[in-house]
Amino acid sequence: MFITNPTAKTLKKLLSSCKKPNFVFLYQPLNPPYTRTQKSHxxxxxxxxxxxxxxxxxxxxHGSIQLKPIVSLKNCIAEDPSGCIPISQVSKRGLQLDVPMKVASFxxxxxxxxEEYTGPQYNLPWFRLTPEAIEIDKEEKRIFEECKDDFKDRLKRLILMSNGKVLPLKIIQGMQWYLGLPEDFLRCLEMNLDGSFRFVEMEDxxxxxxxxxxxxxxxxxxxNAIKRGVYFGEPMEAIEFPLFPSKGLRLRRKIEGWLKEFQKLPYISPYEDYSHLDPNSDIAEKRVVAFLHELLSLFVEHSAERRKLLCLKKYFGLPQKVHKAFERHPHMFYLSLRNKTCTAILKEAYSDTSTIEKHPLLSVRKKYIRLMKDSKQILKNRRSSNRFIKHENLNLGLDLDAAYEE
Structure with a gap:
């Protein structure tokens, strides 16, 4: 449960709760240890x-949002045996490829x-990859081949965090870009199952x-806690999340007190059973935060559009207002409002690079985004050249008119 309007009543409740112990122990041998945690604090x-x-x-x-349709179109061209395609081959697939405008204009x-050129038939525009894009595409294919086990492990972890360790393919496809999986990954997996994965059909x-x-x-x-020697894998053992406050961000005193108590709660791994947790308790929220932290750590940019994560609620046991968890923990997550969308970013990945494993595909995406920036400069130079040519033609026309009058 996520509540956003502070009141005097809740402040009184906070002060009184500070006198109470954090954990209440009862004899319940059939339930896991964390069911003995105080239910509501x-x-x-x-x-x-x-x-x-x-x-x-x-x-x-922030460039990853624009990059996704670019890579999809790049794959259409690279997969063609001739290495080039007429615009008619992709012009009607804009919606499928997430292209936000007419494909040719994009x-x-x-x-x-x-690179655009006039095709061999009917003077249609054709497109092929530039030499720089071809080299990056080769590097991308090499990484997909060399890091196949890494990609499988990321997908495996995503599924292991779900209810019953099973996920619909539509959910996996929705996370495919963030996980960095190649577009044909599921098809290749179906053809070459390694024993750990299995395709099933649900009741619906x-x-x-x-x-x-x-x-x-x-x-x-x-x-990371094991590396630091502060965690030994015991039941009810607490792990404090690493916090990275933004400059100028000040928490009110009562919130700081709540956060200290929150950090002392037992850490419930996103890979553990959570069915015995009271959904309205602090420990349930700590499990949600642990899930969001682990999920973003698996992604290429360690970030995702917040709205794209809402479809995960049903399959990962998340509360209805799971998006509020990002807002309640600004020392762990940053919400960026660039590109007219809300992007959730895992701060730890960019504040302590030694703790979050770097995704093997990140360097390739950075190179594509560099070409995106180069494209802006090329178009800017073209516009400048066109203005210069028009200006020269205008001056030439005036000179001819003056000569004619003489």
Missing amino acids: YVDVYMKWKKDSYYDSIEHI LRQYPAIF GLKCLTVESEEKVLSAVQR
Whole structure:
């Protein structure tokens, strides 16, 4: 439950709760240890959003939104045996490829990636990749081949965090770009199953992918805590989330007190069973925060559009207002409002690069985004050249008129 309007009543409740113990122990041998945690110790928390220019200026995060349709069109061209395609081959697939405008106009916006020329038939515009884009595409294919196990592990972790360790393919496809999986990954997986993955069909007819694994999976938070020697894997053991306050962000005293108590709660891994948790308790929120932290740590840019994560609620046991978790924990997540959307960013990935594993595909995406920036400069130079030519023609015309009058 996420409440945003602080009141005197809740402040009184907070002060009185500080006198109470954090944990109440009962003899319940059939339930896991964390069911003995105090069920409700909540405080009304309203976090004022604070702009942070550092996270707003990370280009590969905010360029990723525009990059997705570019890579899809790049794949259409690269997969063609001739390495080039007529515009008619993709002009009607704009919606499928997430292209926000006419496909031809979109391709012409990126001359550093797509090269236009007149085709052999009917004078139609054709497109091929520039030499720079071809080299990056080769590097991308090489990474997909060399890091195949890494991509499988990221997908496996996503499924293991879900209810019953099974996810509909439509959900996986929705997360495919963020996980960095190649477009044909699921098809290749279906053709070459390695034993850990299995395709199943749910009662409602949805085709799903499940993982059969009994091994204990540790989250990024747990692995880092073990390295620091502050976690030993015992039941009811607490792990404090690493916090990275933005410059100028000040929390009110009562919120700081709530946060200290929140950090002392037992850490519930997103890979553990959570069915015994009271959804209205602090410990349930800590499990939600642990899930969001682990999810973003698996992604290429360690970020995602917040609205794209809402479809995960049903399959990962998340509360209805899960988006509020980003707002309630501004020392862990930053919400950027660039590109007319809300992007959730995992601060730890950009404040302590030694703790979050770098995605193997990140360097390739950065190179594509660099070509996107080069394209803007090319178009700017073209506009300047056109203005110069028009100006020269205008002067030439005036000179001819003057000569004719003489």
